[in-house]
Amino acid sequence: MSSCTCSKDGGCSGIEEINLIKLFPEKTSELDRYIETLNITSDIEQNRGYLIQVLHRAQGIFSYLPEDVQLHVANKLSLHLSEVYGVISFYSYFTDKPVGKYKINVCTGTACFVKGAGRILDELKRYLSIEEGETTADGKFSLGGLRCVGACSLAPVVMVNDKVYGNVTTDMVPQIINDCSE
C-alpha cells in the first residue's frame, strides 16, 4: 500500500488517499491499451473528442474516477486536468467518489413519479439510513436516482446494478436489499 500522497498543507485528514493508478497496474494498462486503439495525435481538438469515451472506459475499469485517474487520462490525451475535471463534474454519469457494491437507483422519470417513486426512495433512505447520493459505511450499498429508463409499464422502477425491479411497493424494499446479500 502506498503512503499518503496528498499535498494538502495541514489539511490532510490523515485518511490515506488511495492512488488507483499505482495500486492497480493491470487495470491501468487495460485503460492504456484502450487509449492506444484511438487515434491520439498532437491535435488537441481531436484528442478532446475522445475524452468522454475514454472516461466511460476508465470508470468501467476503476468504478470511479478519483484525481489520479483524471490526471492519468489528462496526460494521455495532452489535456489539462481542469478540463477533465470540468467534464466529469458536468455529466451525472461520472463520479469521483467510490460507489457501493450494489448501486440502488430509483427511476425519477415522470411515470414512476406519478406512480409513487418518491415513497420508494424515502423507504430506501430510511431502511439503509443514508441519503440520496450516499454510500453505506460498509461500502455495500449506494442509493441514487436514475433518469428514466423507459420501462414505464413497470413503474415505479428500481434498478440494482443491472437488475430491474418493476411495480415496486414499499413492502418490497427489505426483499430487494435481501436479494443483494445472496
Added chain:
Amino acid sequence: MIKDANGLIDYTEALKNQSSSELKLYVSMGTCGIAAGTTPVLNKIYQTIEEKNLKDIIDVVEVGCMGLCHSEPCICLENKETNEKVYYGNLSEEQVVQILEAKFDTELAGAKVLNKTWNTPEDEEISDQIQTRIVLRNSGVINPEKIEDYVMRDGYKALAKALTEMKPAGVVSEIELSGLRGRGGGGFPTGRKWQFAASQDADQKYLICNADEGDPGAFMDRAVLEGDPHSVLEAMVIAGYGIGADKGYIYIRAEYPLAIKRLEIAIAQAEELGFLGENILGSGFNFTIELKYGAGAFVCGEETALIHSIEGKRGEPTFKPPFPAISGLWGKPTIVNNVETFANVAAIIRNGADWFKSIGTEGSPGTKVFALAGKINKVGLVEVPMGTVLRDIIYGLGHGIVDGREFKAVQTGGPSGGCIKADKLDTPIDYESLKALGSMMGSGGMIVMDEDDCMVDIAKFFLDFTLEESCGKCTPCRIGNTRLHELLEDICSGNGTMETIEKLKTLSAAIKDTALCGLGQTSPNPVISTLNNFYDEYMQHVDRKKCPAGVCTKLVSYTINDKCVGCTLCARNCPVSCISGERKELHHIDQSKCIKCGVCYTACKFHAIDRT
C-alpha cells in the same frame, strides 16, 4: 459486398426466395420486455422447440419493441400461409409450452390473447384502425440484429433509389416537399434545415443523429434503435448524400446499453454489405458512422450542447445564430436530426413526398409516435397520424384510466411541455394545436394523470428536473428556476400567498424571454400551464391551505373516524408506529409522529381513515 443497385435487387430476391417455416414466432426482446422477464420465456421456447422437434415448423424471430409494454412478456404467432397473427401477452414459461404444443389454439393456455388493432404493420388494412406505422414499420416484425430481415422488407431500397436515380438536391427537395418536421420536439421543417447545410460550401460537413432521448417518460427513440436500427442508418446515408456530408455521428445516451449494442451490430453489418463505407452501391459516395456516448446530461439534447459534448467538452449550449447548419461540429456545417425524424426518411424517399403528405394534417404531415405512460391501462408505444384526437389515443388505444378513475390531465412535451385538461381531450394533435394549449409536442411522451395527482406538485417535479439538469451557464435558468422552485415549495408547504402566485407568473414570463437555450426558455412551461389550467387547485393550496389530491404532505392530515372496527391493520402497517388502539376498539393517530405517508389510508378496508 453489394456492388450496385441491381446487386441489391438480386440480393433481396434471393432472400425472399429462401424457404421459410410454416409458423413464425415473434418474441419481444426490447428493454422493457427483458425487464419484465422475456428472457426465461425465450429460453423456454428454444428448449421446447428442441425437445418437441419443432425446428422445421417454427421460426423464432427475436424482435424489438412491439409497443405492447403493458403485456410483456409477449409473443406473436404468425401463420405464413394465411397471414393470420395471434398475439399473446403476460406469458409464463408454462403457457408458452402449451401454446407451442397447440401451435395456434387461441383458446388454450390461459394466456391473455391481445387485441390485434394495437400493432398494425404498414402493409395491412388499416382503414378502421387508429394506428399507422411508418416509423415503427419494422419494430416488432424484424430481428434488429439481422440486416437480412431489414433488406427483405425493402430495406436500403430508398438508399439505392437516392444514390442512382436522384441528385443530392433532389433528395433535399423531396424531403422539403414532404413537409417532414423535426420529431425531437421543435418541429422545424427537416428539408429546410438540410437545405441550409447543402447550400454551404465547405471542405467538410457533418451529420448527427440525436439519440439522447432525455425526456422522462419518453422511450420511442429507444424502441426504434432497439427494434429497427438500420432504418436510422439508411436515412443518415441518404441525408449525408443530400447535404454533402461523408461523416455521421450517432449521439446516444449511455443509459441505453441494448440500443448501443444493436447499433454496433447494425453498423458492422451495413459496412460489410457496402451500405456504409466507400463507394456505396457503386455511386462513388462515401459515408461512415461513428457512435458517441452521452454521459447523463439532459441539456445535451439541445443541438449546440450536443455538439460540444461530441467535441469532448462540457455540454453547455451556445447562442444561435450561427446555427449548426452553418457552423457546427468543429466549426463545420452540421445537421442534427432526431432518431424518429430519420426513421421517416427512407419511407419518404421510397414512396414519395405526396404519399407522406396524404397522412396527417396539412401543417404537420405524417405520423407521431407516442409513449403512453402513467395512470393509463395500456402503457405502450403507439404511432398515429398527426391530427388524431387525444381522446382516441387515451381512451381508444390506451383503454382509459386505471381502476376506472377520473382523468385529470395528460402531460405532453416532458419538462418543456404542459398539462392538458379533460375539456381539451377532443383536440386533434399536431405541433400548432399543442402549442395553442400551452403544451408542446416534445419528443412524444404522454403521461396520464388522475385525481390523485396534485398539479402543483407535478409542476414542482418538473422544476426539480430542470434545476438538476440546468447547465448553469445563464442566469435566468440557473437562478430563476431556483426561485421558481422555492415559490412552489412555499405553496406546497402552506406558506403561499396571492403574492407568491403573482411572483410565479412574472418570473416564469421573465425566464421564458431571457434564457439562453431551449431548455431554459421552456422550463417554466409546466408552471405556466398548470397555473392556467388548474388555477383553482393552486388557490386551494394558497387560500384554504389544502391539497385536494392529498399529495402535499404538509397540507394533509389523517384522522380515524368512528367507522373503525379495531382490526389493527393500519397500526400494523404504519411505518413509524404512530397508530395506537386495542383490538376491536377505535384507533388513534398520533399527529406529532405521523409522517403522512398515507399507508393507513390505503390499507384500511372500512373507509375509517379521513384524509383532509
